[in-house]
Amino acid sequence: MKKHTISLCMIVKNEEKHLEKCLQSVKNCVDELIIVDTGSNDKTLSIAKKFGAKTFFYKWNNDFAEARNFSIQQAKMDYILIMDADEWLDEKVDLQEVLNNEKDYYMVRIKNETSSGIGILHSAIRLFKNNIGLQYFGKIHEHLNIGDESLTLTNDNGNVLLYHVGYKNETYKEKGKHERNLKLLLAEVKRNPSGYNLYNLGNQYKSNKQHSEALEEYKKAFSLSKDKVYVNHLLFNMIDCLRILGQREEALEVVNASIESFPNYTDFYFLRGRIYGEMSYFIDAEKSYWKCIEIGEVKAAQTLEGVGSFLAYNALGDIYLERGDNVKAFEMAIEALKLNKYFLPALRLYMDSLVRTKIPVENIRTNLESIFPVANYNDLKHLIIVLTVVKSPLLQTYLDLYKLSVSESVLGINYLYSKKYIESFKIWKKIDIESEEYKDIILLSFILETNDLLEKCRQFVNLNKKEWKLLDKLIHGKNIELEKASEKFVEIIIFIAEKLIFLGEDDKFNYLLNVIANSDIALKIELSRILLKNGFAQNAQELLLASYSKNHANKDFVELLADTCFKQNQLKEALSFYNRAIELKHDYPTYEKMYRTLEKLNDQVGLLTVKNEIKRLFPLAEWVKSE
Known part of the structure; x- marks a missing residue:
């Protein structure tokens, strides 16, 4: 040669x-x-x-x-x-x-x-x-x-x-590239407003999260770029801007037209799946992601890595996890990890689906070692990151096994979720906390029944004086009544409740459950969602039924009650509650849930009726047009 x-x-x-x-x-x-x-x-x-x-x-x-x-x-x-x-x-x-x-x-x-x-x-x-x-x-x-x-x-x-x-x-940020490039591009567009220059100007705005400005430039560029090699990515970015700006109907119109012109460009199907997923049109989202896998990766044009493989599998896993199908979510996570073991969202999906199926920690470790063996430092680094993010008690196991040193804040969180509460308290007593840690510190305070750490959280929590007093009483296990609570207060209480389930702190959870049972409806709904998500459908149902007579006109309440019935295979009851929810508000996601219920009942007449209603009311739903 x-x-x-x-x-x-x-x-x-x-x-x-x-x-x-x-x-x-x-x-x-x-x-x-x-x-x-x-x-x-x-x-x-x-x-x-x-x-x-x-x-x-x-x-x-x-x-x-x-x-x-x-x-x-x-x-x-x-x-x-x-x-x-x-x-x-x-x-x-x-x-x-x-x-x-x-x-x-x-x-x-x-x-x-x-x-x-x-x-x-x-x-x-x-x-x-x-x-x-x-x-x-x-x-x-x-x-x-x-x-x-x-x-x-x-x-x-x-x-x-x-x-x-x-x-x-x-x-x-280091190089100030945006300011430099924007100045040059504006001058270049003024000198020569070609499709390519307008496209690059749009990209520059989009990279700086100026989506309205980017969209304007993409629209100008498109009419000048229909025969250019970059037109696929121009359209992708235009659609993505529409999605981000909340203009989903127009985004779907453009993405479907783009698919007609470029039927083998996987990125369009992936973006369509994302748009549908954000609208809770899960059947259409699922079909789009499976189409991505059918087509596979884009070989020549500009593309997102993984749209035809691990990204699509992970997106499917997220849909199944949202539906409560933890087994399917687990399977999708494995498929994604087979294709890219370092894709952290897939590893997190894998861990989340295992935790939700109530598998003991030691069994999770055995399972994890089979799918993600630690062969080198890079493997260990990625695993430690995910275990830290999901706050898994397995983190302590790997820290001990590999004799790793981590920051005191990570160690404090690790001790908390390894149920070494006193050790965690001692660390947080001597160090400052960051904004993303304050809910963990309030959780620790609740478990230990101490308000010694609460002052460190005040700068991150916008609660009024009354709510701070209620939180203090809650931490000390006193009987309290929660009336209408702020969104931030609800967020904190629900965070504590979910983590108590995760930690297996039954006594503490039951106390909190009794408090919430006599509280504002917003708290009941959010707690019921957490219970349902974590496999306690019966408990969620009991909590909701206890106050159904007062909330039978609350659409979210009724639909959630239907979800608890569906999860327990009480299909006729689920169907009845979904019908009631639809009477209160014609909402596409409820129709889709009703359709899934009728599928399980094998009610062909009912299925046809619901499909026709979806066709009539929700023209954006594609799946009913093709089946």
Whole structure:
């Protein structure tokens, strides 16, 4: 195989944080390192020189294309590889094998790591022949002049993968990228309002959570971009903005039209599933996610990593968990973890579904070790993160097993959920708390019947004086009556109740249950939801039935009572309560629950009646149109 020489060409400024990893990944794959610096005042240049790079200074003039062209003008080798300092080359890539067919340029796959943990994949030309007339244009989001027909270029999809961290929130914040890019893009759009420039301006607004502004630019860009390679992602972002802005009907209209035009672009089905899920149209959401799995991952266009695999399975698991089908949720979590064991939401879904099925902690550990064996530090790190987030008593087991040190706040939470209450109290007595920890501290205070830690929580809890006094009495186990409570107070009481179930503190829970039984209806409804979610359908039902006569006109109350009947397979009773809930308010999710009940009863006449009603009342429901 003929050896082709390669020049790595980069433009950099203040990249000491990333540059070494970048150059380390590529040093044995290229013959020349060209580093063009635009004004670094950190260790960037010394790092470049350590790798033997040829360094050049270029005075920055707000034009990425000019800087990029200056860098490739310095290259002496057969081919040019373009990278940014916050990228690195996958260790499995063989550039010589890629260049074996000697094409003029190659599409390279780039995985953009995001703060959410979900990768965004797209393709770009990053590897091309030197000295054949290729050059960059565009002050920002610069691209090569491959459309110049006089060049008669050949191309291929190269088996090359680059990783990029520049889209992470902390990286954007560090470098002030949004302000810089927005200024350049606004100037570029003013100079040349092309579809591509408008699309990039929309992306910039969206990355800064300015969704209304982004939507406006996407709409302008679409009419100019219908035949462009980026149109799929333009439509995806447009639909996502509509979703985020609450314009769901329009979002569904656009996503369905997009699916007609691009029936194999998995991301559209995934987004449709998300929109339907947020509307509690679970049947349509479920069908959309299964379609994602049927189609699979997108191979060439820009895409969310996992939409055709682990993301779709995890989304299905969330639907099943919401429905109370813990077994199916567990199965979906396993499928997601098989495909990506480091996808933390799937590991959390796995843990949540196990906990809800009342499996003992030791059995959960055995199960966990089979699906997520700890083979290296990365495995352990991900497992510790999830166990910390879900507040599992298993965290202590792994801390002891691997002799790990964690912060005192993590240790304090760990002791609390390992039922080492005194040890937890001693830690929290001497350290400050963060905003996300205050409910745990109130829980600990309730269990230990002490208000010594409550002062530390006051800055995070907006309760009035009366509610603080009630909370103090509650902590000391006194008989109290809760009248109409604030939303924050209800949130705290329900948090305590759920964690008492989790900890198995029956006496404390029964006291709280008696307090809530004589309280505001909002508390009863929320506690009943918690009981139902955690497998105590009968207890939830008893709590609701005790005050049914006073609340028979409350739609949420009646529907929840129906849910408790359904969970206990009291199907005719469930059907009766769902009918009553629908009389109170025509609400799509209730119709869907009624349909599931009729399915279990195998009532074909009833099923047809409900389907016809859904068709008449809820035109956004797609599943009734196709069945």
